[in-house]
Amino acid sequence: MSETRQRHAIYSFGYRRSADQDAAVPVRHPAVIVGAGPVGLATAIDLGQRGIPVVLLDDADRIGEGSRGLCYSKRCLEILDTVGVGEEVAAKGVSWKVGKVYFHDHEVYEFDLLPEPGHKMPAFVNLQQYYLEKYLVERVDRLDNVTVRWRNRVTGLAQDGHGVTVEVDTPEGPYRLVADWLIAADGANSTVRRLMGIAFVGETFKDQFLIADIRMEADFPAVRRFWFEPPFHNGQSTLLHKQPDNVWRVDFQIGWDADPEEETKEANVRARIDRMMEGRPYELEWVSVYTFQCRRNERFVYDRVIFAGDAAHQVSPFGARGANSGIEDAHNLAWKLALVLKGEAPQTLIGSYDLERIQAADVNIRHSTRSTDFLVPKSPGDKHLRDAVLQLARKYPFARRMVNSGRLHTAAHYDSALSTPDEEKFGGSARLGDPAPDAPLVDAAGNEVWLLNALSRDFTLLHLANGAAPNVPEGISLLTIGTDLKDASGVFTQRYDATPGACYLLRPDQYLAARFRSFDRTRVESALARARGE
Template identity: 65%
Template structure:
């Protein structure tokens, strides 16, 4: 961003002085989250919904314009739905499932993302980030045990074995706050990351992309269109996404040599857009130039400080793996920290946050790096092979499968010590360590509900009835399919490959922790301990 496009406030909030600022000695809180972007908000809401008192700090006092984060994956929507914002996002957002790839003048490839029927959430929704942030802030304001402090900028961090001290700057001057646990969701340029002295592993890309939001009445369908070397943007790539409010998002690759300041001048941006939009009427809303990195922190946990979202890992925008993977971070740390705070799990459970989410980050970084190398090839051989794939893709299926304009975000499957390895054989869509696939169910009162809505906030045991009455451990929600609950379309049984007696233990983040062909209380109890990180 430059001053050419002044970043207007879409939603303005008010700094309020907290009593903590007047306390004689620093006040100690159980949980502080830094950064009121989507990831910080989701983490704070999740922890507050689980009954924890949370303070959320943000250095700004407004949500700014510009679409920034744009594509929300089905898994991200499911997480947001659990937090109470998913339906708003879907209703306001533009659902899409079809992606088209063009090379020069021709369409060479298209993909359909919708996996199958019988899921509450669509494959992808496009929505300007400020709307998501607005919905999450509204949700946060409903929660009495979640306090947002705007214009609170962390300037110092004392990460001790027994707690974390924060020095916070405000319009009224600085104050000190103590916390048992800290979640740093303060974005790609995280100052907290600098304060713990952590570096990055990964790559920085030099190529530059111009990003523009425009308003335009157009009858294009809601699809993702990606161009390699289109005639309107010689030699480089372009991407078009539809957003709500007749807003469209366009990305232009502009190369390493481009002058970022100059390229954001309205007349230059308009010249590019005019060539692309062939005389259609539009107005410019927001323009920026970005470069990106594919990298992550070596360790997402630093003592009592956990890094989530862009502060911990960064990817290119091709694949929608930034905010979506950040929301998966949020739900992963929330249930674990909650169980530890309630004394139901050992503190070592928190180490599995880094274990599971850094593996997910590595997968995302791998996809993102490969996409970037395809979109922005370096050197004559790489360009030659990229274009050979695109040429062959007109005629051959194998080459279409190599065309990489971004492999879109899919949820992580954890290979984790928290899972109990399968002793029985299972087919079906469900995978151990992955989020359960959704399915339509009927509850005990005969109402239609979705599986993912029916899962408990804590652990859930799904048992396909075979006549026996399962005795469920304390705090575990039971879904007895075929006894109280039913699977009217048989979709759940199909997706879980269930037979009578089949039993599934589901984590609070809806990932599958264990499964058996037959219910055995001793095996369930052992798997539950294991999923909480309890070693006996």
């Protein structure tokens, strides 16, 4: 990606010398994270909240390099809520749930990503990535056991069966430290991946998009608008999103043969935007060019080095699968690594991160590949077929399922050995291997409480009141619906197909690991052991 300019605030942080730089021998830390982007910061906070000391290394000393990541999904917002910034992101961002698809100058159809009420978080929020990073850095500053070391550049590493020795360069010279576990969250051009000689496996698509952030006063609706071959852009695709601060993101398809340096010249960028905005005044804030890439590491766990976010996998931007899947990586990893570091789970539990998040990455890559194939037909026949689908979709709902302007991100589903298969039939929208759906509940004082906010950071057993409270095994927090919290609206009962006495075991990352129509301590103990990888 080649950035050309930006006109928004940059948040700078000073370099500070650490005590490790004066140590006679390398100091050992339980967890060292490389990369202070959203994924690295979220992982650090999650681990810190679980009592694990964290050192986070970043070779820069500032955030605010363009808006970059933009769309954050409902599931991502729920995860951000667990690390203390979800409400800030939702409040600052532009909420939306409706998307509109156009072909030439005609609307084809619109879709609603969250038609049902009863969720704390919206379907999506648009927010410039630098705001998210700012909120996460401020959250880190409130944690005593998480330290960010700015302008600490990793230059080498070596690992054995017990840890990873990391070589770090700073403005005051090099030093070394040792990590029990090293998490590489240092982006698509990962230094850790390069030092380890790990290559991405996948595909780079032969097309390019020009993206521009413009600041303007406009009464356009806060919906996702995507055009196939609009008249203002010479028959290529365009996407428009609203951001906070009167900033709008525009994506223009420019083709594989376009020269990025030429395309990002201000006069050429303005010529495209002028045709689209038809004379509406605006300020150009940030411009960049990107290509579609759908690739990943062969593995995400290499002994004591774990990859997350863009350092582990890359997908095309359409569908909002990049940052959202990276935040999901963080949430999946942190509780597992915390249990292993505390000696409460076997080291093999880390292998489930590799399996589950590769499973999720492959789904994202598959969706992104299909989106790209629809956006960029590979032959005249493919284009004729795509255009026919778009024409049919104006009148026939069946064709709308075939239109692909970027399937929007949804939470990952895990077909995992950590889940206990159902022995009894359950309906509702709660699914084994999915994150628990949120629901509005009421506390003893009559205040509305959201289910996901009421869960502990450990394993939680949701129990539907039915006489005496169950005697849950150690390591599980009990939350009784009907006693601790009331399901006044009936939403919880409907979503979980809940009956008196039923119980649901939720993992620390809020995934449904097991459910039973009645409490049986032996079965719950077995489900807990399975979810811990024992």
